[in-house]
Structure formats: C-alpha cells, structure tokens
Amino acid sequence: MSSSAEQDHIALANRNHAALLYVMDRAKDFPEWVATIAFYKSVQVIEASLVYTDKRPSHDHRERLRRLKNDNRYQETFKHYRPLFEASLIARYLRNDSGGGYSAFSDFIASDQVVNQFVSHRLRRIETSLCKSPFLSKSAREALDRVE
Amino acid sequence: MSVATDKILQLNWSDSDGQVVITPEDEDRFSLRIGRVIKACHAAVEEDxxxxxxxxxLKTLVEWLRERRDVRAAYVTLRDGEFLFLVVRNEAEYSAEFADNLSELDLKIASDHDLKLVKLDTLALPSVSSDGLASFMHPEFNLILRETAG
Structure with missing residues (x-):
C-alpha cells in the first residue's frame, strides 16, 4: 500500500474534521451527527495508520475492530474507538420509541456533553494515540487536522 | 417490530458459593442452535x-455481569457472522465508565488464547424497549443471560 493511501485517508479525515467543526457549532440541534462524524473521522485516521503500519486497509468495521483489539499496539486506540463506534450506532440505528427510557439521542447524551465526551475525549485520545511513531508517517501527522 | 420470543433462548445463570452455573432452559434447542452457528460461520473448526x-x-460474560447492578438485560446474538454481547443498561444516559469497562472486557476476551475460536464484539445500549432493540438482534440466534436464584 503506497504512502498516498495514507495521505488519502488523512485528506478524508480532514474533510470529516471540517464537517465536525460545522456541526459542533450546532451540537444542540444535531448531537447525533457530532457523534457520527467524530466516529467517521476516527475511521479515517485509523485507516491511515493501518495502511501505514500494515500496508493494507480494512474491508469493513468488523475487520477494523478485530485488527485493533488483536494488536497490542492498538489497544489504547481500541479503548476509545469502541465507545465511539457504539455511540454512532445508537445515533444512527436506535429507533425512538416510548417503551424504554430512550426516546431520542439527547436522552443518551445531552447536547452540551456530546462534544466533551465524543470529540474532546474519545476522538482526541484516538488521535493522540496514533499521532506518534510508528502509527503515522511524519508527513501524515503534520497534515492531519487534529481536535484541539 | 420486536424479536419473536421463540427466537430468544434463555440461559439461566446462578452464583452458587462463588461458582457460576449456566443452564439452558431448553438444552436440546441450545445445542441445535449452536450447531447451526458453527455450520454457518465456523465450518472449518472442530465442533467440540x-x-x-x-x-x-458464556462463563466469562456471566462473571462480568454478576458484578454489575447497572445492566437490565444481556444477550448473546450474532452480527456479521460473529457473536455480539449486547448489553442493555438500566439508564438511558451515557456512562463513560460503563463504556470503558465494556472495552476492557472486550479486550480481555480478544486476548484470551482459550477463546481463540469464538470471535465476539460488544455493544451497550441505553435502556430501550424490545421494539427498539429489534434492529440490533439477529433474526434467528439470540440468547438471553438471566440470573436465577443460586
């Protein structure tokens, strides 16, 4: 896998980052999209790292989860990726109903907490764990727009 | 649309003097369903x-569950050809601590050499009705882990 594949994933991560900044300003209206875009940005950063370290991408979410948890180097990444993946599944697929305690994503996490928990904590920890050798090349680390 | 109750097989577990005992409510159906999963997803492995x-x-999952009072229901289902430990919490509100605990369990199982053949992912949902749960359950293979008196 060429280093351009790594850069391609970084470029996609940066597109997600720009979208994330946009919805973060409207987190009150779109908390589910804050969690979802944070998750998809993490996917791109992780894929950039996997193609850099292992020279091949993941085919799907299942394979990515498997590779992260089975490789000791990626366990810190996995610890934060799994809850982010989980939050995005809840955001996208958990149906609103009236029978349980959950009726909307804002019941799961308040809009003033969604940025703190899923961007400032989970996504940032993923980026911090990968923005060092040997997980990303120097040029990829420099090119990545990171969570502040 | 909820999952039909005849698609959910109950596994009773109890804690007897520190020993976990797991008993399928219907042993025959339990064996049949596991046999089907092995055929469908793990044809190459030794069945025994x-x-x-x-x-x-299952014991590892129950050991984790018995320490917790914040879980309303726990299932083992299938997703993308692998097992999924699906936990429904008591609360609707996100808990970072709970999420971290579940990640640690996931990593523990993934790194256990004695569990090499059984691929498992984990997922916690907020308190939700059975209708809301349906899209996360497999249409055919679902086990519920239920505590009974020891």
Missing part, C-alpha cells in the same frame, strides 16, 4: 472445541 470455548465465553 468450539462448544467448549463457547461455554467458557
């Missing part, structure tokens, strides 16, 4: 070894 590892997996 797989069943042994699956039973050890």
């Amino acid at each position: 070894e797989f069943k042994g590892q699956f039973n050890l997996l």
